[in-house]
Amino acid sequence: MYKSILLTLIVLLTACQKTGQESLLIEDAWVREAPPNASMLAGYVTLTNNTEEVLTLTSAASKQFNHVEIHRTVVENGVAKMRHQKELPIPAGESVKLEPGGYHFMLMHPESAVKADDEVLITVRFHQADDPNATQELDIVMPVKKP
Numbered sequence: 001m002y003k004s005i006l007l008t009l010i011v012l013l014t015a016c017q018k019t020g021q022e023s024l025l026i027e028d029a030w031v032r033e034a035p036p037n038a039s040m041l042a043g044y045v046t047l048t049n050n051t052e053e054v055l056t057l058t059s060a061a062s063k064q065f066n067h068v069e070i071h072r073t074v075v076e077n078g079v080a081k082m083r084h085q086k087e088l089p090i091p092a093g094e095s096v097k098l099e100p101g102g103y104h105f106m107l108m109h110p111e112s113a114v115k116a117d118d119e120v121l122i123t124v125r126f127h128q129a130d131d132p133n134a135t136q137e138l139d140i141v142m143p144v145k146k147p
């Protein structure tokens with residue numbers, strides 16, 4: 001009896017440690033609410049790389065949207081434009097913020113209208129810089145909020 005409780009505790013502790021050492025930590029995920037007929041929404045998140053290697057985001061997808069791209073807003077001659085990013089590197093031990101005016105997930109052509117208090121689930125793919133073939137996946141739950 002005691003043995004099985006002890007074993008359960010050890011298993012639980014190990015599980016906790018694993019989540020504490022998430023290689024890519026997700027914080028402050030949200031999607032900016034847009035008018036019901038909007039064809040594009042922007043998703044934001046802070047990603048922290050807890051490894052000692054560069055982690056490179058290569059793509060994102062969601063069942064709720066036809067297409068998801070990584071974009072960066074840049075200002076050229078006073079005009080804000082969005083540029084498609086083929087990849088987004090996150091330096092070892094550092095955080096990259098996807099936030100209004102900068103990087104964002106461009107959520108294109110929703111399958112159905114998305115409004116405040118809904119949740120958007122996207123799956124991002126990334127790999128270690130030195131190992132492009134070992135792709136990993138990470139699910140991000142993004143609550144939809146009014147700006």
Ligand SMILES: [Cu+2]
Pocket residue numbers: 071072082104105106
């Ligand atoms: Cu965009």
